Amino acid sequence: MSLVTVSLGSNVEPVRHIRLCLDALFDTFGALHISRVFESEPVGFSGGHNFYNLVVAFESDRSPSELQAWAKGVEVLYGRKPDTPRYSPRALDIDLLTVGDLCGVVEGIELPRGEITQNAFVLQPLAELLPEERHPACNTSYATLWANFSLGSQRLWPVDFTWGNAWLSRAEATTLKTSAR
Numbered sequence: 001m002s003l004v005t006v007s008l009g010s011n012v013e014p015v016r017h018i019r020l021c022l023d024a025l026f027d028t029f030g031a032l033h034i035s036r037v038f039e040s041e042p043v044g045f046s047g048g049h050n051f052y053n054l055v056v057a058f059e060s061d062r063s064p065s066e067l068q069a070w071a072k073g074v075e076v077l078y079g080r081k082p083d084t085p086r087y088s089p090r091a092l093d094i095d096l097l098t099v100g101d102l103c104g105v106v107e108g109i110e111l112p113r114g115e116i117t118q119n120a121f122v123l124q125p126l127a128e129l130l131p132e133e134r135h136p137a138c139n140t141s142y143a144t145l146w147a148n149f150s151l152g153s154q155r156l157w158p159v160d161f162t163w164g165n166a167w168l169s170r171a172e173a174t175t176l177k178t179s180a181r
Contacts (some may be wrong), residue, residue, distance in 0.1 A: 001059045002100030007122045009093040014052035017078055017092045022163050024074050025056055033057040035125035040156035043119060048089040053121040055129050064099050065107035071096060101136045112136050117145060120154040
């Protein structure tokens with residue numbers, strides 16, 4: 001079993017789509033470690049609504065290609081069209097960040113995902129969720145990477161969020177071992 005991290009994002013009915021994705025993750029992988037939910041302005045394009053973003057960690061023995069196929073299937077199930085331009089509004093975006101300590105192009109997938117060190121909406125929730133875990137490529141803790149990160153024009157802020165009977169607070173990350181529904 002490997003620790004897997006994924007980032008979730010949505011700016012089309014984000015509360016609904018993030019909840020649906022958390023349901024799918026829990027139903028498939030079981031216990032989830034969930035970061036706070038952050039609202040952020042779109043990065044790379046203008047217009048549209050702000051995004052909701054978070055990071056989820058869980059244990060899995062699936063391969064990177066199986067995890068990627070699962071993620072893309074869930075995106076399509078909840079309304080993402082496969083030909084959606086990279087920088088555009090989306091119902092659901094699930095990005096595979098890490099699979100254990102795998103590095104490089106594994107089964108056609110770049111691991112760890114480059115966005116970890118490029119985007120605040122990925123690094124901040126990851127650093128808060130797993131502060132002492134180390135980035136597989138540079139062997140630096142996520143907390144240290146976040147402490148040294150320059151926000152530039154990126155803006156994000158935590159929001160209160162509920163999923164079933166679970167309250168994902170602005171103040172702390174959450175571990176759910178049973179269904180929140």
